[in-house]
Amino acid sequence: MINQIVTYYSVVTYFIAPNYKQISQLVATQVDQIFVQGLHHSDNPQNKDFTAKTGIRFHTEESAMHAGLRDATHYPFMSRNISKSLDGPTDVRLTGGANYLIWIRPPQDRSIWISIPMQGVDELDVSPLTIYLVVISVLSVLGGWLFVRRLNRPLRALQRAAKKVGKGQFPDPLPLEGSSEMVSVTNAFNKMSQGIHQLESDRALMTAGISHDLRTPLTRIRLASEMLPDDQDWVKDGIEHDIDDMNAIIDQFIDYARQDQQEATENVDLNTLIKELINGRILEPGHSIETALDPLPNAKLRVVGIKRVLDNLIENAFRYGSENIFISTRVDHKNKALVCNVRDYGKGIPEAQLPALFAPFTQGDKARGSVGSGLGLAITKRIVESHGGQMLFSNHSSGGLIAGFTLPYSD
Numbered sequence: 001m002i003n004q005i006v007t008y009y010s011v012v013t014y015f016i017a018p019n020y021k022q023i024s025q026l027v028a029t030q031v032d033q034i035f036v037q038g039l040h041h042s043d044n045p046q047n048k049d050f051t052a053k054t055g056i057r058f059h060t061e062e063s064a065m066h067a068g069l070r071d072a073t074h075y076p077f078m079s080r081n082i083s084k085s086l087d088g089p090t091d092v093r094l095t096g097g098a099n100y101l102i103w104i105r106p107p108q109d110r111s112i113w114i115s116i117p118m119q120g121v122d123e124l125d126v127s128p129l130t131i132y133l134v135v136i137s138v139l140s141v142l143g144g145w146l147f148v149r150r151l152n153r154p155l156r157a158l159q160r161a162a163k164k165v166g167k168g169q170f171p172d173p174l175p176l177e178g179s180s181e182m183v184s185v186t187n188a189f190n191k192m193s194q195g196i197h198q199l200e201s202d203r204a205l206m207t208a209g210i211s212h213d214l215r216t217p218l219t220r221i222r223l224a225s226e227m228l229p230d231d232q233d234w235v236k237d238g239i240e241h242d243i244d245d246m247n248a249i250i251d252q253f254i255d256y257a258r259q260d261q262q263e264a265t266e267n268v269d270l271n272t273l274i275k276e277l278i279n280g281r282i283l284e285p286g287h288s289i290e291t292a293l294d295p296l297p298n299a300k301l302r303v304v305g306i307k308r309v310l311d312n313l314i315e316n317a318f319r320y321g322s323e324n325i326f327i328s329t330r331v332d333h334k335n336k337a338l339v340c341n342v343r344d345y346g347k348g349i350p351e352a353q354l355p356a357l358f359a360p361f362t363q364g365d366k367a368r369g370s371v372g373s374g375l376g377l378a379i380t381k382r383i384v385e386s387h388g389g390q391m392l393f394s395n396h397s398s399g400g401l402i403a404g405f406t407l408p409y410s411d
Contacts, residue, residue, distance in 0.1 A: 028085030
């Protein structure tokens with residue numbers, strides 16, 4: 001656009017303006033000769049012959065209006081140029097159409113108007129130039145838009161693929177298209193995605209293998225404990241309890257490696273899942289759950305995975321927080337997200353430890369007596385992020401911890 005503006009300015013300055021100056025000079029010379037020879041007087045014998053040959057006519061104010069002056073357009077540029085040539089204020093107006101006329105009110109006699117026909121001049125003389133420049137501008141903008149669109153298409157594909165990798169999903173290799181730099185970036189991303197996928201597969205295989213190998217000796221230990229004499233039941237119970245804990249930890253390892261990606265999504269109401277989970281949960285004596293569930297739109301969710309998230313948050317709230325907890329849901333219309341919060345009324349967690357809660361094998365809740373492998377919240381975070389959501393933990397101003405998450409929904 002800047003190029004077109006500069007081009008238009010250059011053409012006007014170096015092509016159109018000189019032509020208008022030349023026309024102004026010729027008109028000024030004609031007007032000056034008319035007054036030098038007195039051709040504007042009707043009693044001059046050469047007046048009629050001059051008018052017939054040149055088409056130049058002399059008008060009073062009234063007759064000029066009838067002859068088309070009222071439809072003429074004032075041209076300040078020509079008025080200034082002719083005024084300089086005639087050494088006095090000159091009013092110049094132009095009438096377009098089939099008969100192109102230049103109207104002059106000369107400084108020699110302000111009571112008359114002189115109409116000078118311009119042969120070979122048309123009012124559309126400037127229009128082809130304007131149309132040409134407009135066409136060039138439109139083509140330039142269209143070409144730039146097509147170029148940027150072609151450049152942005154692989155960028156958008158790269159963005160979508162990067163989001164999928166961030167959620168633990170691995171798309172097919174992206175096509176190598178666009179500029180050479182874009183091809184290099186896409187090729188590097190494809191290799192990175194394949195490398196991460198291979199690492200995830202190796203980790204899952206290794207975890208599953210270790211878990212499988214550990215279960216065999218655990219089974220033998222359990223069988224051996226069954227052979228202990230009856231007077232050592234306390235030893236057998238301790239061994240079986242430890243074996244159950246180890247099996248639970250192994251199951252968490254497998255779940256963490258699997259990431260729950262196999263489950264298909266369903267269009268469901270989050271409130272329905274919360275109610276099903278609460279109704280199916282056997283509460284310990286003294287435990288209670290209060291709810292404040294706002295109406296929610298349906299969202300595409302992995303039902304088993306989200307139930308696991310809710311169950312984990314509820315279990316943690318009871319275990320480390322308080323005997324009564326509060327579950328609330330609402331809609332964040334601005335970000336198009338469903339918000340679910342599970343609040344307990346316990347001691348809360350130091351603010352400095354909140355960011356580390358979701359790290360694998362990290363127990364940031366030592367103040368509340370954490371036990372286990374430290375994978376529960378890490379698994380929860382993976383499930384939520386695989387849905388495109390986010391975990392939100394904070395301490396309540398009145399005490400207790402708010403463990404929440406967001407899930408996107410579409411209209």
